Amino acid sequence: MTDIVIAQTTVDDEDQAMALARGAVESKLAAGAHIDAPFTAVYWWKSEIETAREWRISYMTTVARLPELEAWVSERHSYEVPQWVTLPVTGGSGAYLSWVVEETTKL
Known part of the structure; x- marks a missing residue:
């Protein structure tokens, strides 16, 4: 097990998806985000x-940053009941996992 998680939500607007992805990364709540x-x-x-x-x-973040990321997304999400699921990352390359931790560390 690692301290890294993938958190996911869905939206019905591409611009909102981009805003939620970019905003979370800019805020250092996630190291990166993928929009399917x-x-x-x-x-x-x-x-x-x-x-x-x-x-x-899909947000790449740490267990430590997860509660703040969830609150941030919830405040900005347009759905009454947004999907919010988290998937544990049970392994991966050391360099990648270190990058996620480094990029989600508050300045």
Whole structure:
């Protein structure tokens, strides 16, 4: 196990995806972020099946920065109930894992 996590959310607007990705990196809450190409989401919402075009944002961050990143994204997210999931990073190259830690360390 490492102290690195991948945190993910989805949005229905490409500009918002870019703003959430870039803002988190600028704020040093994430070392980097990936925005996946749009996909179709199918889900239950308020007793109805909905479909939406969404973009997934994956943030590379540390366990220590995760609570602050989650709060930051939640404040800026347009969804009433945004997806927020975290995936533990169980391994990886030492150089990459060190880079994530270094880039998320507050100045």
